[in-house]
Amino acid sequence: MIQTQVDLSHLNTLQLRSIAEHYAEVRSAEDVLSLLNDSETKSMSWHLLGGGSNLVLPSVVSGLTVKIGNHGRSLVDEDKDFWFVKAQAGEVWDDFVQFTLQHGYWGLENLSLIPGTVGAAPIQNIGAYGVEVKDYLWEVTCLDLRTGKSKVFTNAECRFSYRDSFFKQEGAGRYLVWDVTFRLPKKNQLHLEYGDIKKEVERRGLAANPKTISEAVIAIRQSKLPDPKVIGNAGSFFKNPIVSAETREKLLQTHPDLVSFPYGNGEFKLAAGWLIDRAGWKGKKLGPVGMYEKQALVLVNHGGANSEDVWSLADQVVRDVETKFGVTIEPEPIRW
Structure with a gap:
């Protein structure tokens, strides 16, 4: 399970040259507990790695680099006003956004094509085109790396602010985000006021709805931002x-x-x-x-x-x- 001297160049979107002294990928809570119970890895400094899209890696990463590799997404509950959709931390963010849209769960369309994983989204409180993750996040399940126990954080407990959260501040290094549940409205709430979204939708001759907004956001981002696989x-x-x-x-x-x-x-x-x-x-x-x-x-x-x-x-x-x-x-x- 533990590898040494692992090249991380392909695991960060800046493509920086970086070597992990020790490396492990976790796909279940049991994997995390195994590392916490191991006398050698427990004593190491831990670095949690998602999609590597919002990260500047040093030439050598000391201690243990833990790649979050759990997957899964599903509708877990609903009421007359909202859908509650859960995704595991290792899911690619945009794959999850497209999953919600394919099933008619609206709200995340303005956040289309943002690189990274679901687990990183609440840490950074990612946002684009007038929408932030905090607007739709219901709760976050974390693993406490001190105790090995699971802890659920409500939206308020995440203490979100602009590109910031409890997990990036006081909780940094202690809590491993394991899954995230979103509360998505059944009543369509479109956000067209930022950037060129409205113009792009109209240029395409389409009615504004979550799917066409997502397509517009993707087109705009691709026209302005470089593909990390290329640059x-x-x-x-x-x-x-x-x-x-x-x-x-x-x-x-x-x-x-x-x-x-x-x-x-x-x-x-x-x-x-x-x-x-x-x-x-x-x-x-x-x-x-x-x-x-x-x-x-x-x-x-x-x-x-x-x-x-x-x-x-x-x-x-x-x-x-x-x-x-x-x-x-x-x-x-x-x-x-």
């Missing part, structure tokens, strides 16, 4: 910064074409891709890495890069955006 990348590399209304107004005075969206509580979300583009980084390279020529928010590996290359570029982009706009942008991927 190594981790999707959007930086979070959209949240600023006060006062800061936004000051920026608009010198940059009237600033792209921003209301965030609530009088704050605004700025488009990090726009900031990076205006800072001169769109399509620009630094060694084997660079910011994608079609979408400045995406950091790409042109071949042979390691984590040092990635962070060197990211740090320079952060500095240049801060110098030009006085706004700090933060990387989105997890750094091991």
Whole structure:
């Protein structure tokens, strides 16, 4: 079950060169308990690996890398207003989204084609085109790596915020997300207000419904974002910064074409891709890495890069955006 010196290059979408000192794939709760009860692996530092799509791996990963490999998805309950659909953590996220749409379970269509696994979705509170996982998540079942026992977290207990959660903060390293249950509305609630979704649906001459929205989102993402199988990348590399209304107004005075969206509580979300583009980084390279020529928010590996290359570029982009706009942008991927 335990392998040593395992090449992780094909298990992270940035395609970074990385070696795991020890590696194991778990497909059942019994597999996890076996590792926890083993005197050697129990004492190691654990690194939990899903789809590797929101991750920057070091050249050597010490301790034990645990690949989450459980699968399964099903309707587990329903009432007059909602369907309750459960997916195991190892399921590919977009495969699960398409499964829900094929069965008429609506709600996740705006999150189509986001890379990664179901288990990573609540950790990162993934989101796109006006929808976040927290909007439809009902509960998360985790395995406590200290006790080996199962624990269920409600939506509120996950403490979701923008691209963040309890599992990324206080719960990091302790809880292994094992399955996720979503509460999906039987009454259609379409979200067309973000990006070019409405335009894309209309361009296709189709009526707006969950399936056509999913198709539109996929088309838009494919036109703007590189395929990780072709060019190594981790999707959007930086979070959209949240600023006060006062800061936004000051920026608009010198940059009237600033792209921003209301965030609530009088704050605004700025488009990090726009900031990076205006800072001169769109399509620009630094060694084997660079910011994608079609979408400045995406950091790409042109071949042979390691984590040092990635962070060197990211740090320079952060500095240049801060110098030009006085706004700090933060990387989105997890750094091991």
